[in-house]
Amino acid sequence: MKPLPRVLIVEDEPAIAELIQINLRHGGFTPVVAYDSIAAQRELDAMLPDVILLDWMLPGQSGLSLARHWRKQDRTRSIPILMLTARGDESDKVAGLDAGADDYITKPFSTQELLARIRAVLRRRAPESAGDSVTVGALTLDAATHRIAYESRELKLGPTEFKLMHHLMRHPERVHSRSSLLDKVWGDHVFIEERTVDVHVKRLREALGAAGPMVETVRGAGYRLTAVMAKSPAGAASPES
Ligand code: CA
DSSP: OOOOOEEEEEOSOHHHHHHHHHHHHHTTOEEEEESSHHHHHHHHHHOOOSEEEEESSOSSSOHHHHHHHHHHSTTTTTSOEEEEESOOOHHHHHHHHHTTOSEEEESSOOHHHHHHHHHHHHHHHGGGSTTOEEEETTEEEETTTTEEEETTEEEOOOHHHHHHHHHHHHSTTOOBOHHHHIIIIISOOTTOOTHHHHHHHHHHHHHHGGGGGGEEEETTTEEEEOSSOOOOOTTOOOOOO
16 A cells, blocks of 8 residues: 655644644645744654654744755755745745756645645656656656667766756656756756856857757746757758758
8 A cells, every 4th residue: 555645733822733734635635734933853763754744944044044944954854845934025936946846836725725726736746756757859868777779779968967857757847047057957946056057058059969959048038948949041951961
């Protein structure tokens, strides 16, 4: 039998924590409660949850700074984080998402909504787990075997280029800003400049060879992976290979 998804609830108000705990149990999850950042860290050290429900206002270290911290740690980096908060301001939502939260729920919330959001982050995270393969146009990437091929010919990518490509292929036709790429691919962008992204995109295009133009620069916005390559100028010879 598949184990029930484990949810770490970090909430300092016992009544709210208990209410969430009961609802999660009824909703088919295994809830674990931590009342402050220290207890939360202890739980994480002991066993990784599938999702973290994180209250913004906590005694001691705030939820926001905890989210930022966990996003920087290899061990906790990919655990989905749902921020719980009484704040509804747009700027606060942005701060929460920038800190690495996957989603945001403003108190008071309905338990149905909470359960739906948890299921949604679990679904969204699922394809990122090892073992998936992604196809965009003639490009195929297999995360489990760490292989990428274009028109069935294998390509050699460095580890960062591979990660970058994996991210782009999971979200094709979408424009990614440099800062969002740093966040999603590098995970901890505090010490990395946005220029770094350009350097790796350049290397990625070179490694992709004929498929290089699939990685488009969107002026003033960032980068996009497209399955539909722009036609080379009329009459131009096909690219040398
Ligand atoms: Ca609180």
